[in-house]
Amino acid sequence: MDTDTMARDDTARKPARSTGDARLEEHFEARIAEGEFIEPKDWMPEHYRKTLVRQISQHAHSEYVGMLPEGNWITRAPTLKRKAILLAKVQDEAGHGLYLYCAAETLDASRDRMLAALHSGQAKYSSIFNYPTLTWADVGTIGWLVDGAAIMNQVPICRCSYGPYARAMIRICREESFHQRQGFDSLLVMMQQGTQAQKAMVQDAVNRWWWPSVMMFGPPDDQSPNSAQSMRWGIKRISNDELRQKFIDAAVEQAKVLGVTLPDPELKWNEERQHYDFGRIDWDEFWRVVNGNGPCNRERLAACVNAWDDGAWVREAALAHERKQQVQEAA
Ligand code: FAQ
Numbered sequence: 001m002d003t004d005t006m007a008r009d010d011t012a013r014k015p016a017r018s019t020g021d022a023r024l025e026e027h028f029e030a031r032i033a034e035g036e037f038i039e040p041k042d043w044m045p046e047h048y049r050k051t052l053v054r055q056i057s058q059h060a061h062s063e064y065v066g067m068l069p070e071g072n073w074i075t076r077a078p079t080l081k082r083k084a085i086l087l088a089k090v091q092d093e094a095g096h097g098l099y100l101y102c103a104a105e106t107l108d109a110s111r112d113r114m115l116a117a118l119h120s121g122q123a124k125y126s127s128i129f130n131y132p133t134l135t136w137a138d139v140g141t142i143g144w145l146v147d148g149a150a151i152m153n154q155v156p157i158c159r160c161s162y163g164p165y166a167r168a169m170i171r172i173c174r175e176e177s178f179h180q181r182q183g184f185d186s187l188l189v190m191m192q193q194g195t196q197a198q199k200a201m202v203q204d205a206v207n208r209w210w211w212p213s214v215m216m217f218g219p220p221d222d223q224s225p226n227s228a229q230s231m232r233w234g235i236k237r238i239s240n241d242e243l244r245q246k247f248i249d250a251a252v253e254q255a256k257v258l259g260v261t262l263p264d265p266e267l268k269w270n271e272e273r274q275h276y277d278f279g280r281i282d283w284d285e286f287w288r289v290v291n292g293n294g295p296c297n298r299e300r301l302a303a304c305v306n307a308w309d310d311g312a313w314v315r316e317a318a319l320a321h322e323r324k325q326q327v328q329e330a331a
Contacts, residue, residue, distance in 0.1 A: 143183015
């Protein structure tokens with residue numbers, strides 16, 4: 001059974017608690033209330049551990065699968081400068097995946113099991129990476145909107161109650177910030193210096209990526225089964241809907257600078273709320289994609305499985321090298 005499924009089962013049936021457990025839990029809750037970090041060797045409720053393994057492993061898978069849409073453009077980037085930037089960005093995403101798999105391992109999650117759950121299609125990863133990158137403008141748009149949404153969601157995780165996750169997020173957010181700016185810059189160049197065809201290409205990419213980016217924050221708060229407990233435990237600091245609103249408010253202003261139109265006729269400043277109102281989100285599409293039926297789900301999983309199979313000789317060689325070293329050290 002994968003960690004996601006285990007986490008769900010745990011929610012459904014709470015184990016009976018002994019007095020000792022109750023005391024430990026009280027102490028744990030007090031530490032959370034004080035804003036202390038929980039570290040790997042500290043006592044923690046089993047459900048807290050499983051919730052973290054669920055979220056961190058999904059997050060790691062997202063960074064890993066997230067290399068694929070943009071990786072598609074490395075060989076076709078229009079200039080050497082853009083190719084070097086894109087190579088660095090895609091490598092950064094691999095690094096983020098590694099930090100996050102390591103953070104999950106501090107909670108006794110096995111890397112092999114996490115990857116097996118990804119490869120069998122049981123584990124979730126962000127819905128956004130199941131959309132295709134049809135043109136060069138998609139690469140800039142992913143930087144601007146997808147990394148923009150990722151930062152909005154991830155900056156609060158730097159204050160997550162679990163120390164290793166919070167610390168991993170500090171570096172990740174710094175790099176995501178560079179990713180967002182390079183995407184915005186690439187689009188700005190096309191919008192200010194490009195041909196009519198290039199400008200139309202940017203608008204088309206924005207039209208296709210806007211709603212999937214808005215969906216990245218997850219279901220509405222009143223339909224988010226994990227939010228209430230994760231907020232109480234300080235794993236999530238800001239709710240899905242609040243983050244989505246912050247993202248939309250920022251993106252509308254940035255779209256004005258770029259000179260692109262966001263594909264939502266209902267986007268309108270609401271003086272009373274001091275936020276932008278926006279149109280209806282197609283949650284059916286979101287769940288279709290999350291449940292494996294988006295435009296590229298099968299292609300993404302196949303690429304991950306192929307990479308795993310192709311890398312078998314590297315894993316075997318590394319293990320053989322380690323065994324050899326152990327023999328030499330013992331001699
Ligand atoms: N896609 O109860 P909630 C990136 C699932 S990294 C797929 O609200 P929760 C970097 C959710 O897992 C992007 N599934 O869940 C990059 C849950 O299913 P479960 C990833 C989704 O955990 C940029 C169910 O729906 N970021 O972009 C999605 O409290 C460019 C109910 O939802 C993170 O992972 C979704 N969008 O809140 C890389 C950040 N949304 O597990 C390359 C950390 C929800 O019960 C290029 N994660 N679900 O079966 C989080 O902040 C949270 O996990 C949320 C979901 C907010 C994503």
